Amino acid sequence: MSIVSLLLLTILQFIAGIGILSLFNIRLRNGIKFPVALLLGVAVCSLVPFLLQLLYIPLSLLNVMSALVLTALLLNMRLERSLPQWQAFFAGIRIRMKGYELPFVLLLLFIFAVSAWRCYYYPPYPRDLTSGPEVIAEYAVREQTMVNSAFSVDLSSTNNPYKPAFITSLQIVYKYAGFPFGQVWLSVVFGAFLLLLYQLLCENVHRLLAGVLLLCFLAIPVMYAYTFIVLFDYTNAVFFFLSVYFLTLYDRNKAYNYLAFAGFIMGIATYVRSETLVLACFFLPLVLYMQAGSWRITGRQVLNSSVFVLPPVILYLLSITLYNGYYLPQVYEVGGLVNPHLLDLHPFFDRFLKMHTRLIFSSWGFSLYGYFIPLFLALLLAEAICYRLRFSRMAGIWLYAVLVVYLGLPFLGFLLPLMDLDNSTKRALFKIFPPMLLYLSHNRLLTGLSGRLSKLG
Amino acid sequence: MQINNRARGNLLLLLAGLLSVALVIAVNLEWYKDLWGYWNDCRRQVFRPGLEQRKAERLGNMYTLSKAIALALRKERQKEKVVVLLPPTPYFRKKGLNYHVPEPAVFYYYTGMKTVWPDTKDTAAITHVVEMKRRALVIRRIRNREQLSAVLAEFRKYKITL
Numbered sequence: 001m002s003i004v005s006l007l008l009l010t011i012l013q014f015i016a017g018i019g020i021l022s023l024f025n026i027r028l029r030n031g032i033k034f035p036v037a038l039l040l041g042v043a044v045c046s047l048v049p050f051l052l053q054l055l056y057i058p059l060s061l062l063n064v065m066s067a068l069v070l071t072a073l074l075l076n077m078r079l080e081r082s083l084p085q086w087q088a089f090f091a092g093i094r095i096r097m098k099g100y101e102l103p104f105v106l107l108l109l110f111i112f113a114v115s116a117w118r119c120y121y122y123p124p125y126p127r128d129l130t131s132g133p134e135v136i137a138e139y140a141v142r143e144q145t146m147v148n149s150a151f152s153v154d155l156s157s158t159n160n161p162y163k164p165a166f167i168t169s170l171q172i173v174y175k176y177a178g179f180p181f182g183q184v185w186l187s188v189v190f191g192a193f194l195l196l197l198y199q200l201l202c203e204n205v206h207r208l209l210a211g212v213l214l215l216c217f218l219a220i221p222v223m224y225a226y227t228f229i230v231l232f233d234y235t236n237a238v239f240f241f242l243s244v245y246f247l248t249l250y251d252r253n254k255a256y257n258y259l260a261f262a263g264f265i266m267g268i269a270t271y272v273r274s275e276t277l278v279l280a281c282f283f284l285p286l287v288l289y290m291q292a293g294s295w296r297i298t299g300r301q302v303l304n305s306s307v308f309v310l311p312p313v314i315l316y317l318l319s320i321t322l323y324n325g326y327y328l329p330q331v332y333e334v335g336g337l338v339n340p341h342l343l344d345l346h347p348f349f350d351r352f353l354k355m356h357t358r359l360i361f362s363s364w365g366f367s368l369y370g371y372f373i374p375l376f377l378a379l380l381l382a383e384a385i386c387y388r389l390r391f392s393r394m395a396g397i398w399l400y401a402v403l404v405v406y407l408g409l410p411f412l413g414f415l416l417p418l419m420d421l422d423n424s425t426k427r428a429l430f431k432i433f434p435p436m437l438l439y440l441s442h443n444r445l446l447t448g449l450s451g452r453l454s455k456l457g
Numbered sequence: 458m459q460i461n462n463r464a465r466g467n468l469l470l471l472l473a474g475l476l477s478v479a480l481v482i483a484v485n486l487e488w489y490k491d492l493w494g495y496w497n498d499c500r501r502q503v504f505r506p507g508l509e510q511r512k513a514e515r516l517g518n519m520y521t522l523s524k525a526i527a528l529a530l531r532k533e534r535q536k537e538k539v540v541v542l543l544p545p546t547p548y549f550r551k552k553g554l555n556y557h558v559p560e561p562a563v564f565y566y567y568t569g570m571k572t573v574w575p576d577t578k579d580t581a582a583i584t585h586v587v588e589m590k591r592r593a594l595v596i597r598r599i600r601n602r603e604q605l606s607a608v609l610a611e612f613r614k615y616k617i618t619l
Contacts (some may be wrong), residue, residue, distance in 0.1 A: 030576045100470035103478045114495045121502050127563060127619060151563065154573045154608035157560040157619065180508055209469055212477045219485035224492075370485050456466035 005177040010188060011073050014039020018043070018089070019075025022082035024261040026246075030092040033085075035196035039242060042170070042189055042235075043268045049146070049169035054323065057142040061176045067195065068173070078354035085326045098457065104211030111218055112194060113178040118228035123181045126231055129167065132160025137182065146172075151329045159418075162332035164319035167232065176257060181434035183230045190227040193238045194218075200245070204441040205448035213446075214374060217437045222368040223430050232273045233427035240276060241434035244401040247283070247308075248394055251290045254320035259287065260307045267311030268397040274320050275412050275419065279431075282404040286397070337418050354421055355410055359429065368426065369433075376436045379443050387444055401435035419439035461533055519557045520567055522594070527568035528597055541572045542586040542608065547615040552589035552606070560619060575612035580605060 021028070028036060048067050049059055057063055076082040097105065124134045139148040146168060155161055171182035182344065186429030197217070201210035218224055226234040243266040250258035266283075270276040287308050291301045324332050339347070359365050360373060380399075391399065409428050413419050419428075440446060482489045505511070512520050530539055543564070549556040558564075564572045573583060586597050586608050599605050 098470070098599065099467055100474045109479055110496075111492065114492060114499060117499045117502075118495060121499075121511060123508075124510045125515055129559055130566050131562040138566055150562065153565045153571055154577055154579070156537050156576070156578075157574065157617075158562055161562065208474055208477070211474065212481060215478065215481045216485075219481060219488045221485075221488045221491065224488065367487070370488060393519070397544045435542040453470065457463055457470050 002178040006179075006184060009045075009173070009177050010038065010041075012068055013045055013188070014038055015041070016068075016075050017041040017177070018042040018085050019072060019077075020080060020081060024083045024264070025081055025257050026261055027088075030089060030094075031199040031202075033089060034201070035192035036242070038188060038192040039196070039238065041072075042185055042192075043265075043271075044075070045070075045173050045185070046166045046169045046268075046271070049140075049172050050319070050323075051167040053146045053165070053327070054318070059140050059146065059172060060144050064173060064176055083136060090425075098207060100457070101207050101211060104208075104215065107215065107428075108194060108211075108218070110196070111224070112187075112191055115224070115227040116184075118236045119124055119183050119187045119230070120179070120181075122228075124183060124230055125230060127158075128160050128232075129230055131158040132163055133165075133167035133250060134171060134182070136161060137175060140168065140172050141175050147329060148328055155330065159332060162324050162328065164271050164274055165323065166235070166319075167230065171202045174366060176278070186227065186234065187232050188236050195433070196242075200438060201441045204450075205446050206453040207423055208453055209446055209450055210441070213437060213440055216372055217433060220368075220370050220372050220433060222426070226427065226430065231427065233430050236269055236273040236276060236428075237430040237434060239265055239272060239364075240279070240431045241401075241455075243269060243280075244283075244397070244435060245438070247287070247290070248397050251393065251397060256304065256307065259304075260311075263308035264313045266308065267315040270312035271315045271319050273428075274316055275416065275428075277312045278412055278415065279404055279408045280309055282408050283400075284309065284421075286400050316348060337416050339415055339417055342415075345414070347417070348410055351412040351413040351421070351425075355413075355425060358421060359426060360440040369429070372433060372436070376440060378447060379440055382445055383443050392442050392444065395439055396436045398439035402432055402439065405429070405432040405435070462520075462531045516567075519559055522556045523559055523564055523567045526594070526596060527570045530570065530585065539570065540568065540582045541601075541611070542577075542583045542605075543572050543574060544587065544612040545575065545615040545617045547618065549589065549611060551615070553592060554589060554594065556594075556603055572618055574616075575609055576617060580609065 014037050016035075016036075017040035020040045021033065021037060040163045045068065048071055048263065049064055052063060052067055054061055057067075103394075124130050135153075136146055139150045140146045146165060150161065170185045172181040174185055194214070198210060201213055205213070223234070223237075242263045246258055246262035246265060247251055250256075250262060263280075266276070266280045270280060284305055287305045288297050288301055289295065291304060292298070307451060320334060323336070360369070365373075405428075409425050412428070413421065413425055419425065469473075502511075505514075526541065530541070543558050546556070546558045549558065558574075559567065561572045561574065564570065573579065583599055583605060586599060586605075588595055588597065588608070599608075
């Protein structure tokens, strides 16, 4: 029964995802469209119960499921756009695999299956989840509202109930779908992300190298662990990555719908983790540069860039300012969390230093992140030396995203002292790895090697 | 001839693929050992589908003892009214019990019962207290202010840990 409902829910998410792609008039090949649509569908699932709550509509099984179906249909209403999407999808279904991909594909399936099983089998564990989104979701299913008896408990030990409703909404949907622990949505995200990464890597490097790179990425111990431990950070990293990917597509074809779409997805990333808003602002120089092609920037280009930042701002206002301020029974003052001494930059440099000494280059860091960062640095250095710092444009964009996270996290730690190093920053660093991976697929040493491998098969 | 070359190339790539997989595993051996451990867990877990079993396995004493406390009070048919004062984790540790006390929101998630920690401002709502007496977990009703003050003073000697 659960498998049937999971299948139906995933199909519904896919339909909703295709609907969003149609609305933004985004054209992708099937290999990429399928995982992107699934990820967008999960995002839709996370928004629907939250919006019902904002409208004070009871979160009953009937209301939530019918709202999901209705949303999926409404998103496909513009038939002149959605029909070609569907036609292109069904016309282009082809699964091609070379014999030498088999070891990688089997291992990837094994890695995915183990993660999905643990996600399904075990109950939610981290206190960040059970003291916030999960307890709210559990009682939302019983009381049909997110503003429920969980808020009548002494909450002085936690701020987790005041985090955006992303996980709460998904947990409600999946509990209604027959999964008492929810959580299975994370496997949908992980599976779709895996497929997307493999497809994107294969666009630039030989399939053999794509497999090796993806395997190295999956072997980041702590990041793999969070594919079955539900928290905000893995999904946040996925949507952050997806937004940057659509920025690269915008850079390639200069169509504003791609920029708006990248902004929309960054909005979803902000809905998952509200601090992402700050990182979104860090992308403004890149967006401006992409439009102008140089650093001579006009007022109109500045205005156009707002398309990228506006969705994160709107979703922040909805999920934090409006919801926390006017819906929840207890007010959680976000302003009080901001560092009052912003002119003293000492804590920023201190956090920046500690991020290296304690997290990235310590023995603890290697047990967390494995050897992915040294691999990235070695290949970056090799390309920088061999090609005298002349990176390809795509590699440049991915490196910019790496830089945003690299500088953005210590800045966030400086801005919000509550964001500690050992937990928040540790997990927030997940965002740096997918851009690193995509940079590696544009690394000219690897693309050169790919050319040689292609002659073999 | 061309087909032979292609087949040879594919075979070479397959060997290279296998070698690469082995290399990545060798470099990330600790991660792979964990992964293999998870796989062994899966094979065992398939035959243990009960929800309560899964919760107990994953959450340990934090869940089972919290449930036991809630169950004991539920038997008295007082679940709706009670607010239980729980001591911090170091209190139990010192008394020889391995019980990581969940914070009130988590306890409520596990059991549907409201609890407070000794640092609560709303002491008037407390109806019961959980203590250790002669190496056993006991639940006592709060009879008067003096009794509550004494218990709070005792519990506040221990640091609250999340």
